[in-house]
Amino acid sequence: MKAIKEEHVCEDKVYASIFSTHSKTVFNYIYYKFGNEEKAYDVVQEAFIKLWENCSKVAPDKAKSYVYTIANNLYLNVIKAEKVRLKYAPGTNAVVNESPDFIMEEQEYKEKLERALQALPENQRTTFLLNRIDGKKYAEIADMEGVSVKAIEKRMHLALKTLREKIEGI
Amino acid sequence: MQENYLAKWLNNELSEEEVVKFKESKEYASYVKLREATDNLVGPDFDMAKAWEDLNKQKASKESKVVKLNPFKKYLSIAAAIALIFTATFLYYGTLNEEVSTQYAERAEIVLPDASEVQLNADSQISYSKKNWDNKRNIALNGEAYFKVAKGKRFTVTTENGTVTVLGTQFNVENRKGYFEVACYEGLVSVIYNKKEVKLPAGNSLVVINGEVQALEIPNIKEPSWIRNESNFKSIPLKYVLDEFQRQFNLEVATQNIDTEQLFTGSFSNTNKDLALQSISTPSQMKYKLEGNKVLFYAETP
Numbered sequence: 001m002k003a004i005k006e007e008h009v010c011e012d013k014v015y016a017s018i019f020s021t022h023s024k025t026v027f028n029y030i031y032y033k034f035g036n037e038e039k040a041y042d043v044v045q046e047a048f049i050k051l052w053e054n055c056s057k058v059a060p061d062k063a064k065s066y067v068y069t070i071a072n073n074l075y076l077n078v079i080k081a082e083k084v085r086l087k088y089a090p091g092t093n094a095v096v097n098e099s100p101d102f103i104m105e106e107q108e109y110k111e112k113l114e115r116a117l118q119a120l121p122e123n124q125r126t127t128f129l130l131n132r133i134d135g136k137k138y139a140e141i142a143d144m145e146g147v148s149v150k151a152i153e154k155r156m157h158l159a160l161k162t163l164r165e166k167i168e169g170i
Numbered sequence: 171m172q173e174n175y176l177a178k179w180l181n182n183e184l185s186e187e188e189v190v191k192f193k194e195s196k197e198y199a200s201y202v203k204l205r206e207a208t209d210n211l212v213g214p215d216f217d218m219a220k221a222w223e224d225l226n227k228q229k230a231s232k233e234s235k236v237v238k239l240n241p242f243k244k245y246l247s248i249a250a251a252i253a254l255i256f257t258a259t260f261l262y263y264g265t266l267n268e269e270v271s272t273q274y275a276e277r278a279e280i281v282l283p284d285a286s287e288v289q290l291n292a293d294s295q296i297s298y299s300k301k302n303w304d305n306k307r308n309i310a311l312n313g314e315a316y317f318k319v320a321k322g323k324r325f326t327v328t329t330e331n332g333t334v335t336v337l338g339t340q341f342n343v344e345n346r347k348g349y350f351e352v353a354c355y356e357g358l359v360s361v362i363y364n365k366k367e368v369k370l371p372a373g374n375s376l377v378v379i380n381g382e383v384q385a386l387e388i389p390n391i392k393e394p395s396w397i398r399n400e401s402n403f404k405s406i407p408l409k410y411v412l413d414e415f416q417r418q419f420n421l422e423v424a425t426q427n428i429d430t431e432q433l434f435t436g437s438f439s440n441t442n443k444d445l446a447l448q449s450i451s452t453p454s455q456m457k458y459k460l461e462g463n464k465v466l467f468y469a470e471t472p
Contacts, residue, residue, distance in 0.1 A: 016222075023222075024218060027221075028214065037337065038337065038360075049228050049232065052229055086211050113207055132209070132211055138177070138181065150174075153173075153178070156174070157176040160176040164201060167200075
Protein backbone atom coordinates (compact mmCIF):
# COMPACT_ATOMS: atom_id res chain seq x y z
CA MET A 1 0.00 0.00 0.00
CA LYS A 2 1.20 3.45 -0.80
CA ALA A 3 0.95 6.19 1.75
CA ILE A 4 -2.07 8.30 0.97
CA LYS A 5 -0.71 11.60 2.20
CA GLU A 6 2.24 12.54 0.06
CA GLU A 7 5.35 13.59 1.93
CA HIS A 8 6.89 16.94 1.23
CA VAL A 9 10.56 17.71 0.54
CA CYS A 10 10.30 20.82 2.74
CA GLU A 11 9.77 18.63 5.77
CA ASP A 12 13.04 18.37 7.62
CA LYS A 13 12.74 14.62 7.99
CA VAL A 14 12.20 14.03 4.26
CA TYR A 15 14.92 16.46 3.28
CA ALA A 16 17.40 14.88 5.70
CA SER A 17 16.70 11.41 4.39
CA ILE A 18 17.18 12.53 0.78
CA PHE A 19 20.48 14.06 1.82
CA SER A 20 21.73 11.01 3.66
CA THR A 21 20.78 8.67 0.81
CA HIS A 22 22.19 10.66 -2.08
CA SER A 23 24.84 13.12 -0.93
CA LYS A 24 27.72 10.63 -1.07
CA THR A 25 26.84 9.41 -4.55
CA VAL A 26 26.51 12.97 -5.83
CA PHE A 27 29.91 13.68 -4.32
CA ASN A 28 31.52 10.62 -5.92
CA TYR A 29 29.72 11.25 -9.22
CA ILE A 30 31.13 14.75 -9.51
CA TYR A 31 34.52 13.62 -8.25
CA TYR A 32 34.79 11.01 -11.02
CA LYS A 33 34.15 13.78 -13.52
CA PHE A 34 36.26 16.52 -11.92
CA GLY A 35 38.96 14.77 -9.97
CA ASN A 36 38.69 17.52 -7.36
CA GLU A 37 37.32 16.74 -3.90
CA GLU A 38 36.82 20.36 -2.94
CA LYS A 39 34.75 21.15 -6.02
CA ALA A 40 32.74 17.98 -5.59
CA TYR A 41 32.04 19.03 -2.01
CA ASP A 42 30.92 22.48 -3.16
CA VAL A 43 28.69 20.97 -5.82
CA VAL A 44 26.98 18.81 -3.19
CA GLN A 45 26.38 21.91 -1.06
CA GLU A 46 25.01 23.93 -3.94
CA ALA A 47 22.78 21.19 -5.32
CA PHE A 48 21.16 20.52 -1.95
CA ILE A 49 20.69 24.23 -1.22
CA LYS A 50 18.86 24.53 -4.55
CA LEU A 51 16.71 21.58 -3.59
CA TRP A 52 15.91 23.26 -0.28
CA GLU A 53 15.03 26.55 -1.95
CA ASN A 54 12.70 24.82 -4.37
CA CYS A 55 11.45 22.17 -1.97
CA SER A 56 7.79 23.07 -2.45
CA LYS A 57 8.06 22.61 -6.21
CA VAL A 58 9.86 19.27 -6.25
CA ALA A 59 7.99 16.03 -5.51
CA PRO A 60 9.91 13.65 -3.24
CA ASP A 61 10.23 10.99 -5.93
CA LYS A 62 11.71 13.59 -8.31
CA ALA A 63 14.15 14.97 -5.75
CA LYS A 64 16.91 12.53 -6.67
CA SER A 65 16.96 13.34 -10.37
CA TYR A 66 16.56 17.03 -9.54
CA VAL A 67 19.74 16.97 -7.47
CA TYR A 68 21.66 15.08 -10.19
CA THR A 69 20.49 17.48 -12.87
CA ILE A 70 21.73 20.44 -10.86
CA ALA A 71 25.00 18.74 -10.03
CA ASN A 72 25.44 17.98 -13.72
CA ASN A 73 24.75 21.57 -14.75
CA LEU A 74 27.21 22.85 -12.17
CA TYR A 75 29.76 20.44 -13.55
CA LEU A 76 29.21 21.65 -17.10
CA ASN A 77 30.08 25.17 -15.99
CA VAL A 78 33.59 24.14 -15.12
CA ILE A 79 36.04 23.94 -17.94
CA LYS A 80 38.87 21.62 -17.08
CA ALA A 81 38.88 18.43 -15.05
CA GLU A 82 41.84 17.41 -12.95
CA LYS A 83 43.22 13.91 -12.53
CA VAL A 84 41.07 11.41 -10.70
CA ARG A 85 43.00 9.69 -7.96
CA LEU A 86 41.56 6.62 -6.32
CA LYS A 87 42.61 4.40 -3.48
CA TYR A 88 42.39 0.71 -2.84
CA ALA A 89 40.60 -0.79 0.12
CA PRO A 90 43.31 -1.62 2.66
CA GLY A 91 44.09 -5.25 3.28
CA THR A 92 42.05 -6.68 0.47
CA ASN A 93 45.15 -7.93 -1.29
CA ALA A 94 47.21 -8.60 1.79
CA VAL A 95 48.04 -12.25 1.53
CA VAL A 96 51.11 -12.82 3.67
CA ASN A 97 52.98 -15.38 1.64
CA GLU A 98 53.04 -13.50 -1.67
CA SER A 99 56.44 -13.38 -3.32
CA PRO A 100 58.06 -9.95 -3.75
CA ASP A 101 57.80 -10.35 -7.50
CA PHE A 102 54.10 -10.89 -7.28
CA ILE A 103 53.63 -7.87 -5.03
CA MET A 104 55.61 -5.73 -7.41
CA GLU A 105 53.61 -6.93 -10.37
CA GLU A 106 50.41 -6.17 -8.52
CA GLN A 107 51.69 -2.69 -7.71
CA GLU A 108 52.62 -2.12 -11.32
CA TYR A 109 49.21 -3.32 -12.42
CA LYS A 110 47.49 -0.87 -10.06
CA GLU A 111 49.55 2.00 -11.41
CA LYS A 112 48.73 1.05 -14.99
CA LEU A 113 45.08 0.78 -14.08
CA GLU A 114 45.14 4.19 -12.45
CA ARG A 115 46.70 5.78 -15.51
CA ALA A 116 44.26 4.01 -17.81
CA LEU A 117 41.32 5.24 -15.72
CA GLN A 118 42.59 8.78 -15.93
CA ALA A 119 42.90 8.53 -19.68
CA LEU A 120 39.32 7.30 -20.17
CA PRO A 121 36.80 9.75 -21.60
CA GLU A 122 34.92 11.42 -18.75
CA ASN A 123 31.58 9.71 -19.42
CA GLN A 124 33.10 6.21 -19.60
CA ARG A 125 35.07 6.73 -16.40
CA THR A 126 32.05 8.05 -14.51
CA THR A 127 29.90 5.15 -15.63
CA PHE A 128 32.58 2.59 -14.86
CA LEU A 129 33.38 3.91 -11.37
CA LEU A 130 29.77 4.49 -10.36
CA ASN A 131 29.17 0.83 -11.14
CA ARG A 132 32.38 -0.60 -9.71
CA ILE A 133 32.79 1.57 -6.60
CA ASP A 134 29.29 2.70 -5.73
CA GLY A 135 27.59 -0.43 -7.00
CA LYS A 136 25.08 1.54 -9.06
CA LYS A 137 22.94 -0.43 -11.51
CA TYR A 138 23.12 0.53 -15.19
CA ALA A 139 19.56 1.80 -15.00
CA GLU A 140 20.41 4.11 -12.10
CA ILE A 141 23.44 5.51 -13.91
CA ALA A 142 21.30 6.02 -17.02
CA ASP A 143 18.93 8.05 -14.86
CA MET A 144 21.72 10.23 -13.46
CA GLU A 145 23.25 10.87 -16.84
CA GLY A 146 19.92 11.31 -18.57
CA VAL A 147 20.63 8.72 -21.29
CA SER A 148 19.28 5.25 -22.11
CA VAL A 149 20.39 2.05 -20.35
CA LYS A 150 21.76 0.88 -23.67
CA ALA A 151 24.00 3.93 -23.88
CA ILE A 152 25.34 3.15 -20.42
CA GLU A 153 26.02 -0.46 -21.46
CA LYS A 154 27.90 0.86 -24.45
CA ARG A 155 30.02 3.12 -22.24
CA MET A 156 30.68 0.27 -19.85
CA HIS A 157 31.68 -2.06 -22.67
CA LEU A 158 34.01 0.52 -24.16
CA ALA A 159 35.46 1.37 -20.76
CA LEU A 160 36.38 -2.28 -20.12
CA LYS A 161 37.78 -2.68 -23.60
CA THR A 162 39.87 0.49 -23.45
CA LEU A 163 41.13 -0.25 -19.95
CA ARG A 164 42.30 -3.70 -20.98
CA GLU A 165 44.01 -2.38 -24.09
CA LYS A 166 45.71 0.46 -22.19
CA ILE A 167 46.88 -1.82 -19.38
CA GLU A 168 48.28 -4.41 -21.76
CA GLY A 169 49.75 -1.79 -24.02
CA ILE A 170 47.89 -2.90 -27.14
CA MET B 171 28.36 -12.42 -29.14
CA GLN B 172 25.72 -9.83 -28.46
CA GLU B 173 26.33 -6.13 -28.46
CA ASN B 174 28.12 -4.69 -25.39
CA TYR B 175 28.79 -8.19 -24.11
CA LEU B 176 31.45 -6.95 -21.68
CA ALA B 177 28.91 -4.82 -19.85
CA LYS B 178 26.47 -7.74 -19.81
CA TRP B 179 29.15 -10.10 -18.55
CA LEU B 180 30.04 -7.80 -15.65
CA ASN B 181 26.36 -7.71 -14.77
CA ASN B 182 25.95 -11.52 -15.08
CA GLU B 183 23.51 -11.10 -17.95
CA LEU B 184 25.21 -13.34 -20.51
CA SER B 185 23.58 -16.63 -21.44
CA GLU B 186 25.39 -19.86 -20.57
CA GLU B 187 26.59 -20.47 -24.13
CA GLU B 188 27.87 -16.96 -24.36
CA VAL B 189 29.78 -17.35 -21.09
CA VAL B 190 31.40 -20.56 -22.36
CA LYS B 191 32.34 -18.84 -25.58
CA PHE B 192 33.71 -15.81 -23.76
CA LYS B 193 35.78 -18.01 -21.43
CA GLU B 194 37.47 -19.57 -24.45
CA SER B 195 38.59 -16.22 -25.80
CA LYS B 196 42.18 -15.18 -25.12
CA GLU B 197 41.18 -11.87 -23.50
CA TYR B 198 39.01 -13.55 -20.87
CA ALA B 199 41.78 -13.80 -18.25
CA SER B 200 42.63 -10.10 -18.60
CA TYR B 201 39.02 -9.12 -18.08
CA VAL B 202 38.76 -11.28 -14.99
CA LYS B 203 41.87 -9.62 -13.61
CA LEU B 204 40.48 -6.19 -14.42
CA ARG B 205 37.26 -7.08 -12.63
CA GLU B 206 39.13 -8.31 -9.56
CA ALA B 207 41.40 -5.28 -9.44
CA THR B 208 38.49 -2.86 -9.59
CA ASP B 209 36.63 -4.77 -6.88
CA ASN B 210 39.03 -3.25 -4.40
CA LEU B 211 38.72 0.34 -5.54
CA VAL B 212 37.44 2.83 -3.01
CA GLY B 213 36.00 6.23 -3.74
CA PRO B 214 37.15 9.57 -2.36
CA ASP B 215 36.53 10.49 1.28
CA PHE B 216 33.26 12.20 1.95
CA ASP B 217 32.52 13.64 5.37
CA MET B 218 28.74 13.51 5.33
CA ALA B 219 28.30 14.87 8.85
CA LYS B 220 30.33 17.94 7.99
CA ALA B 221 28.54 18.41 4.69
CA TRP B 222 25.23 18.29 6.52
CA GLU B 223 26.46 20.81 9.08
CA ASP B 224 27.73 23.19 6.38
CA LEU B 225 24.51 22.81 4.48
CA ASN B 226 22.51 23.80 7.53
CA LYS B 227 24.69 26.85 8.02
CA GLN B 228 24.03 27.91 4.43
CA LYS B 229 20.36 27.17 4.79
CA ALA B 230 20.18 29.28 7.92
CA SER B 231 21.72 32.23 6.12
CA LYS B 232 19.31 31.92 3.22
CA GLU B 233 16.30 31.23 5.40
CA SER B 234 15.45 34.90 5.72
CA LYS B 235 14.73 35.18 2.00
CA VAL B 236 12.13 32.43 2.06
CA VAL B 237 8.59 33.59 2.75
CA LYS B 238 6.93 31.14 5.06
CA LEU B 239 3.19 30.63 4.75
CA ASN B 240 2.81 28.83 8.02
CA PRO B 241 4.13 31.07 10.81
CA PHE B 242 4.23 28.27 13.37
CA LYS B 243 6.47 26.22 11.15
CA LYS B 244 8.99 29.05 11.18
CA TYR B 245 9.33 28.85 14.95
CA LEU B 246 9.67 25.12 14.75
CA SER B 247 12.60 25.37 12.37
CA ILE B 248 14.22 28.07 14.50
CA ALA B 249 13.84 25.86 17.56
CA ALA B 250 15.33 22.98 15.60
CA ALA B 251 18.23 25.16 14.44
CA ILE B 252 18.92 26.32 18.00
CA ALA B 253 18.79 22.76 19.26
CA LEU B 254 21.16 21.75 16.47
CA ILE B 255 23.61 24.55 17.28
CA PHE B 256 23.57 23.59 20.96
CA THR B 257 24.14 19.95 20.19
CA ALA B 258 26.83 20.74 17.65
CA THR B 259 28.65 23.10 20.03
CA PHE B 260 28.37 20.58 22.82
CA LEU B 261 29.69 17.77 20.65
CA TYR B 262 32.38 19.99 19.20
CA TYR B 263 33.77 21.20 22.49
CA GLY B 264 33.37 17.75 23.96
CA THR B 265 35.76 16.41 21.34
CA LEU B 266 38.51 18.98 21.86
CA ASN B 267 40.31 17.13 24.60
CA GLU B 268 43.97 17.63 23.69
CA GLU B 269 45.37 21.04 24.56
CA VAL B 270 48.77 22.63 24.06
CA SER B 271 49.61 26.18 25.03
CA THR B 272 52.68 28.40 25.22
CA GLN B 273 53.53 31.28 27.54
CA TYR B 274 55.34 34.50 26.72
CA ALA B 275 58.81 33.88 25.25
CA GLU B 276 57.96 30.21 24.74
CA ARG B 277 57.43 27.99 21.70
CA ALA B 278 56.16 24.49 21.06
CA GLU B 279 56.26 21.95 18.29
CA ILE B 280 53.41 19.46 18.05
CA VAL B 281 53.13 16.40 15.83
CA LEU B 282 49.50 15.50 15.20
CA PRO B 283 48.25 11.89 14.92
CA ASP B 284 48.51 11.94 11.10
CA ALA B 285 52.07 13.35 11.16
CA SER B 286 50.95 16.87 10.32
CA GLU B 287 53.14 19.38 12.15
CA VAL B 288 52.22 22.46 14.11
CA GLN B 289 54.66 25.05 15.38
CA LEU B 290 53.16 27.22 18.05
CA ASN B 291 54.46 30.77 18.54
CA ALA B 292 54.58 32.53 21.92
CA ASP B 293 51.39 33.07 23.94
CA SER B 294 49.25 30.77 21.79
CA GLN B 295 47.00 27.80 22.31
CA ILE B 296 45.61 24.96 20.23
CA SER B 297 43.15 22.22 21.08
CA TYR B 298 42.08 19.18 19.11
CA SER B 299 40.74 15.69 19.53
CA LYS B 300 43.33 12.93 19.40
CA LYS B 301 40.71 10.20 19.51
CA ASN B 302 38.58 11.55 16.75
CA TRP B 303 41.43 12.80 14.58
CA ASP B 304 41.06 10.17 11.87
CA ASN B 305 37.48 11.24 11.37
CA LYS B 306 37.85 14.95 11.64
CA ARG B 307 40.96 17.04 11.35
CA ASN B 308 39.81 19.99 13.39
CA ILE B 309 41.94 22.39 15.42
CA ALA B 310 40.90 25.39 17.47
CA LEU B 311 43.55 28.10 17.58
CA ASN B 312 44.13 31.11 19.72
CA GLY B 313 47.30 33.03 18.85
CA GLU B 314 49.71 32.16 16.07
CA ALA B 315 50.80 28.86 14.55
CA TYR B 316 52.42 27.49 11.44
CA PHE B 317 50.93 24.32 9.96
CA LYS B 318 52.44 21.67 7.74
CA VAL B 319 49.45 19.57 6.86
CA ALA B 320 49.82 16.00 5.67
CA LYS B 321 47.72 15.19 2.61
CA GLY B 322 44.35 13.75 3.45
CA LYS B 323 40.91 14.83 4.49
CA ARG B 324 39.89 18.43 4.94
CA PHE B 325 41.90 20.11 7.69
CA THR B 326 40.14 22.89 9.53
CA VAL B 327 41.54 25.58 11.79
CA THR B 328 38.88 27.41 13.73
CA THR B 329 39.55 30.80 15.30
CA GLU B 330 37.33 33.51 16.74
CA ASN B 331 37.94 35.62 13.66
CA GLY B 332 37.57 33.11 10.87
CA THR B 333 37.88 29.55 9.69
CA VAL B 334 40.65 28.14 7.51
CA THR B 335 40.27 24.89 5.56
CA VAL B 336 42.78 22.99 3.46
CA LEU B 337 43.47 19.50 2.20
CA GLY B 338 47.25 19.39 2.55
CA THR B 339 49.65 22.33 2.49
CA GLN B 340 51.73 24.71 4.56
CA PHE B 341 50.27 27.83 6.04
CA ASN B 342 50.46 30.26 8.95
CA VAL B 343 47.53 31.57 10.98
CA GLU B 344 47.80 34.48 13.38
CA ASN B 345 44.78 35.34 15.46
CA ARG B 346 45.33 38.11 18.00
CA LYS B 347 43.12 40.76 19.47
CA GLY B 348 41.95 42.93 16.55
CA TYR B 349 44.34 41.17 14.19
CA PHE B 350 43.88 38.13 11.96
CA GLU B 351 46.35 36.92 9.38
CA VAL B 352 46.54 33.83 7.19
CA ALA B 353 49.53 33.22 4.92
CA CYS B 354 49.71 30.30 2.49
CA TYR B 355 53.15 28.86 1.71
CA GLU B 356 52.16 25.80 -0.32
CA GLY B 357 49.00 24.52 -1.97
CA LEU B 358 45.67 26.29 -1.64
CA VAL B 359 44.00 27.53 1.52
CA SER B 360 40.40 28.55 1.89
CA VAL B 361 39.62 31.20 4.50
CA ILE B 362 36.14 31.98 5.74
CA TYR B 363 36.03 35.43 7.23
CA ASN B 364 32.80 37.21 8.01
CA LYS B 365 30.86 34.50 6.16
CA LYS B 366 32.82 35.24 3.00
CA GLU B 367 35.17 32.68 1.51
CA VAL B 368 38.55 33.71 0.16
CA LYS B 369 40.86 31.28 -1.65
CA LEU B 370 44.53 31.88 -0.99
CA PRO B 371 46.99 30.31 -3.42
CA ALA B 372 50.62 29.79 -2.34
CA GLY B 373 52.53 33.04 -1.87
CA ASN B 374 49.53 35.06 -0.74
CA SER B 375 48.25 36.25 2.57
CA LEU B 376 45.12 37.79 3.99
CA VAL B 377 45.44 40.36 6.75
CA VAL B 378 42.49 41.69 8.71
CA ILE B 379 43.20 44.62 11.02
CA ASN B 380 40.22 45.87 13.01
CA GLY B 381 37.80 44.36 10.52
CA GLU B 382 39.54 45.80 7.47
CA VAL B 383 40.55 43.14 4.97
CA GLN B 384 43.73 43.39 2.90
CA ALA B 385 45.13 40.86 0.47
CA LEU B 386 48.91 40.86 0.32
CA GLU B 387 51.63 38.92 -1.41
CA ILE B 388 54.10 37.30 0.89
CA PRO B 389 57.80 37.53 0.15
CA ASN B 390 59.02 34.47 -1.66
CA ILE B 391 60.05 32.47 1.37
CA LYS B 392 59.32 28.92 2.32
CA GLU B 393 58.07 29.48 5.85
CA PRO B 394 57.07 32.33 8.13
CA SER B 395 60.01 34.34 9.48
CA TRP B 396 59.28 33.56 13.12
CA ILE B 397 60.25 29.95 12.50
CA ARG B 398 63.74 31.37 11.88
CA ASN B 399 63.54 33.47 15.06
CA GLU B 400 62.64 36.69 13.35
CA SER B 401 59.40 38.64 13.42
CA ASN B 402 58.59 40.31 10.13
CA PHE B 403 56.11 43.11 9.41
CA LYS B 404 54.94 44.93 6.34
CA SER B 405 52.89 48.09 6.86
CA ILE B 406 51.45 46.93 10.16
CA PRO B 407 50.35 49.38 12.88
CA LEU B 408 53.08 49.78 15.48
CA LYS B 409 50.93 48.57 18.36
CA TYR B 410 50.74 45.05 16.89
CA VAL B 411 54.50 45.10 16.44
CA LEU B 412 54.96 46.06 20.10
CA ASP B 413 52.47 43.36 21.16
CA GLU B 414 54.53 40.78 19.32
CA PHE B 415 57.75 42.11 20.86
CA GLN B 416 56.16 41.78 24.28
CA ARG B 417 55.19 38.17 23.56
CA GLN B 418 58.59 37.19 22.21
CA PHE B 419 60.67 38.56 25.10
CA ASN B 420 58.19 38.39 27.97
CA LEU B 421 58.60 42.11 28.65
CA GLU B 422 56.14 44.75 29.65
CA VAL B 423 55.97 47.47 27.03
CA ALA B 424 54.83 51.03 27.67
CA THR B 425 54.79 54.02 25.33
CA GLN B 426 54.91 57.75 25.84
CA ASN B 427 53.98 60.40 23.25
CA ILE B 428 53.98 57.80 20.51
CA ASP B 429 51.45 57.23 17.77
CA THR B 430 51.01 53.47 17.94
CA GLU B 431 48.81 53.51 14.82
CA GLN B 432 51.73 54.52 12.59
CA LEU B 433 52.71 51.78 10.14
CA PHE B 434 55.82 49.75 10.67
CA THR B 435 57.75 47.83 8.03
CA GLY B 436 60.71 45.75 9.08
CA SER B 437 61.72 42.87 11.26
CA PHE B 438 63.22 42.14 14.65
CA SER B 439 65.20 39.28 16.11
CA ASN B 440 63.40 37.01 18.54
CA THR B 441 66.59 35.99 20.31
CA ASN B 442 68.65 39.17 20.71
CA LYS B 443 66.79 41.69 22.85
CA ASP B 444 69.07 44.68 22.29
CA LEU B 445 69.15 44.18 18.55
CA ALA B 446 65.37 43.85 18.52
CA LEU B 447 64.91 47.05 20.54
CA GLN B 448 67.07 48.92 18.04
CA SER B 449 65.32 47.41 15.04
CA ILE B 450 61.99 48.66 16.32
CA SER B 451 62.97 52.04 17.72
CA THR B 452 65.31 53.37 15.01
CA PRO B 453 62.97 53.30 11.98
CA SER B 454 60.10 54.71 14.06
CA GLN B 455 62.33 57.43 15.51
CA MET B 456 61.76 56.41 19.08
CA LYS B 457 64.03 56.04 22.07
CA TYR B 458 63.73 53.36 24.69
CA LYS B 459 64.55 52.74 28.31
CA LEU B 460 64.98 49.21 29.59
CA GLU B 461 64.55 48.59 33.31
CA GLY B 462 64.26 45.04 34.60
CA ASN B 463 61.47 43.51 32.55
CA LYS B 464 59.92 46.83 31.60
CA VAL B 465 60.54 48.78 28.42
CA LEU B 466 59.41 52.32 27.82
CA PHE B 467 59.36 53.64 24.27
CA TYR B 468 59.23 57.42 24.05
CA ALA B 469 59.39 60.09 21.36
CA GLU B 470 62.71 61.58 20.46
CA THR B 471 62.66 65.26 21.38
CA PRO B 472 64.60 67.44 19.01
